[in-house]
Amino acid sequence: MSALLKLEGVQVFYGASQALFGVDLELAEGEVLALMGRNGMGKTTTIHTLCRMLPMRYGKVWFAGHDISAWPSHRAARLGIGLVPEGRRCFPNLTVTENLIAAARPGYWTLQRVHEFFPRLGERADQSARTLSGGEQQMLAIGRALMTNPRLLVLDEATEGLAPTIRREIWEAIGALKREGHSILLVDKALAEIKTLADRCAILTRGEVVWTGAPGDLDAVVEARHLGV
Amino acid sequence: MAEMRREYILNAVIVAALFAVPLWALMAGEPFIITLATRVALLALAAVGLNIALGLGGMVSFGHALYFGIGGYAAGILAHHAFSGTPVAFGIPGTNQMLVIWAVAMGLSGLVALAVGALSLRTSGIFFIMITLAFAQMGFFFTLSWPAYGGEDGLPIFVRNQFPGVNTMLPWELFLLSFAVLLAALGLFAVLRAARFGAALMAIRQNPDRAAAVGISPFGVKLTAFVISGMLTGLAGAMMADLTRFTSPAMMAWTMSGELIVIILLGGVGRLCGPVVGAAILVGFETLFGGWTEHWQLWLGLVLLGAVLFARGGVIGLLAGREGHG
Numbered sequence: 001m002s003a004l005l006k007l008e009g010v011q012v013f014y015g016a017s018q019a020l021f022g023v024d025l026e027l028a029e030g031e032v033l034a035l036m037g038r039n040g041m042g043k044t045t046t047i048h049t050l051c052r053m054l055p056m057r058y059g060k061v062w063f064a065g066h067d068i069s070a071w072p073s074h075r076a077a078r079l080g081i082g083l084v085p086e087g088r089r090c091f092p093n094l095t096v097t098e099n100l101i102a103a104a105r106p107g108y109w110t111l112q113r114v115h116e117f118f119p120r121l122g123e124r125a126d127q128s129a130r131t132l133s134g135g136e137q138q139m140l141a142i143g144r145a146l147m148t149n150p151r152l153l154v155l156d157e158a159t160e161g162l163a164p165t166i167r168r169e170i171w172e173a174i175g176a177l178k179r180e181g182h183s184i185l186l187v188d189k190a191l192a193e194i195k196t197l198a199d200r201c202a203i204l205t206r207g208e209v210v211w212t213g214a215p216g217d218l219d220a221v222v223e224a225r226h227l228g229v
Numbered sequence: 230m231a232e233m234r235r236e237y238i239l240n241a242v243i244v245a246a247l248f249a250v251p252l253w254a255l256m257a258g259e260p261f262i263i264t265l266a267t268r269v270a271l272l273a274l275a276a277v278g279l280n281i282a283l284g285l286g287g288m289v290s291f292g293h294a295l296y297f298g299i300g301g302y303a304a305g306i307l308a309h310h311a312f313s314g315t316p317v318a319f320g321i322p323g324t325n326q327m328l329v330i331w332a333v334a335m336g337l338s339g340l341v342a343l344a345v346g347a348l349s350l351r352t353s354g355i356f357f358i359m360i361t362l363a364f365a366q367m368g369f370f371f372t373l374s375w376p377a378y379g380g381e382d383g384l385p386i387f388v389r390n391q392f393p394g395v396n397t398m399l400p401w402e403l404f405l406l407s408f409a410v411l412l413a414a415l416g417l418f419a420v421l422r423a424a425r426f427g428a429a430l431m432a433i434r435q436n437p438d439r440a441a442a443v444g445i446s447p448f449g450v451k452l453t454a455f456v457i458s459g460m461l462t463g464l465a466g467a468m469m470a471d472l473t474r475f476t477s478p479a480m481m482a483w484t485m486s487g488e489l490i491v492i493i494l495l496g497g498v499g500r501l502c503g504p505v506v507g508a509a510i511l512v513g514f515e516t517l518f519g520g521w522t523e524h525w526q527l528w529l530g531l532v533l534l535g536a537v538l539f540a541r542g543g544v545i546g547l548l549a550g551r552e553g554h555g
Contacts (some may be wrong), residue, residue, distance in 0.1 A: 051442060053438065053441075053442060072441065072446075073438070073441040073442050074440075074441040074442075074444055074445055074446045074447070075446075077441065077442055077443055077444035078444040083442050084442070084445070085439070085442065089436075089439055091431070091432045091435045091436065091439065091440075092435070093431070093435055094428060094431055094432060094435070098427075098428040098432075100426075100444065101424075101425045101428045101430035102425065102431070102432040102440070102443070103429075103432075103443035103444060103445070104425050105444060126233070144443055145443065147443075148443055148444045150262070162486045163432065181380075
């Protein structure tokens with residue numbers, strides 16, 4: 001089976017300083033891959049690179065059989081990379097509905113289906129996004145990515161900074177998406193949830209993938225070396 | 230919610246007033262007031278066009294007089310050749326049919342907006358403002374030195390162009406025609422704003438990178454909006470030339486671009502009926518103070534200052550409250 005997403009030797013620089021030192025990563029259709037690592041190890045940089053929001057100096061990004069290394073981000077998004085950015089990042093001055101329809105592309109996910117999936121977005125349809133709670137904004141960000149009918153959902157710290165009950169709701173939503181067969185690339189620090197959800201984990205350290213494997217193989221030694229603070 | 234309903238009611242009142250005032254003037258035998266109302270409707274139409282670019286897309290075009298003037302010259306030149314019985318060029322005859330003139334005006338304005346937009350939308354902020362101004366000034370100086378069509382003296386339209394079933398020489402019928410076109414343009418604006426296109430345009434205005442990340446092409450959507458915007462303003466120019474029976478380089482002057490922006494600022498940026506209110510205020514000041522002092526624009530300037538300082542949402546914002554998205 002060929003990979004849905006493939007990164008080959010991706011090197012990214014911020015000015016003179018190098019952030020990614022040849023990242024290799026593969027994600028199969030229907031797979032949930034967790035990208036892990038301490039802060040500042042290049043997780044968000046990797047995500048922004050594969051969404052084509054950051055220029056690469058070396059390496060290639062393949063998605064759904066296309067070499068998208070030189071594509072602008074809106075084309076990558078249309079091909080099916082649906083990003084839920086870190087810190088929610090809705091369009092604060094647009095209403096909930098406007099946030100959703102702005103991203104709409106034809107497919108399974110429609111306004112109605114997103115409302116069924118997150119009933120609270122239906123209740124707040126005409127409110128501007130800035131008046132939503134953090135959890136609701138997160139639901140909106142996920143809903144907005146779903147409206148693009150992505151082939152791959154990319155979740156960057158989707159539960160960061162949320163109250164525990166809201167986190168549980170979001171994790172349940174991600175679990176439901178996995179059960180429906182969505183391919184998901186996940187960045188998060190919640191080890192317990194990752195271990196139950198992810199099919200595979202990849203750990204980034206200083207801009208390189210240093211460990212990949214099943215979540216069951218994440219033992220105390222690996223955790224202490226690559227994830228412990 | 231309550232504010233949205235208030236804006237609906239306010240919009241209905243504004244549109245009804247624009248219809249009622251000339252209707253009263255018709256019965257009172259005041260044709261001059263009907264013509265003023267027609268002028269309000271056509272300036273509003275031009276500003277509805279600009280409101281798509283400026284209000285929804287945040288593109289501060291300081292050169293929309295270019296499209297207004299292109300529309301005006303399309304009407305003037307075609308009518309001129311229809312009147313004299315000479316071909317425009319390559320054997321193409323002139324015409325005095327408004328429907329043909331409008332199509333030509335919108336087509337030319339759209340093409341020029343496509344070219345201007347394709348170049349200027351690569352910039353933003355002050356550079357965008359200056360580039361759009363520069364293109365409009367090129368148009369202005371071109372018409373100024375175009376002796377075939379009157380140069381700086383402009384080009385008169387001796388007999389107003391025709392529209393099937395309408396006697397365009399009667400002020401009331403010309404008003405009805407202009408009012409109907411304005412309503413159609415307002416309908417288009419409302420549909421665009423409610424559609425995915427409008428949401429995408431407003432999303433780009435807020436954050437183009439974020440919009441691109443969800444698959445919206447900032448350049449493509451903005452360019453489309455800019456072209457539609459230019460076409461509507463061009464249509465307004467063609468109709469205005471017929472109202473005044475005159476077209477001149479002044480239609481393309483930078484002050485005209487400024488007036489359109491002022492209309493939108495006064496009425497409320499991005500608000501459906503903002504242009505109608507703004508145009509009414511502008512024409513009102515022009516009429517009331519214009520006869521009394523040459524410096525009527527000073528008073529308008531004070532009102533504009535007040536609007537910008539104390540009522541950022543314009544008159545609509547003042548009366549209907551802030552929009553959910555501003």
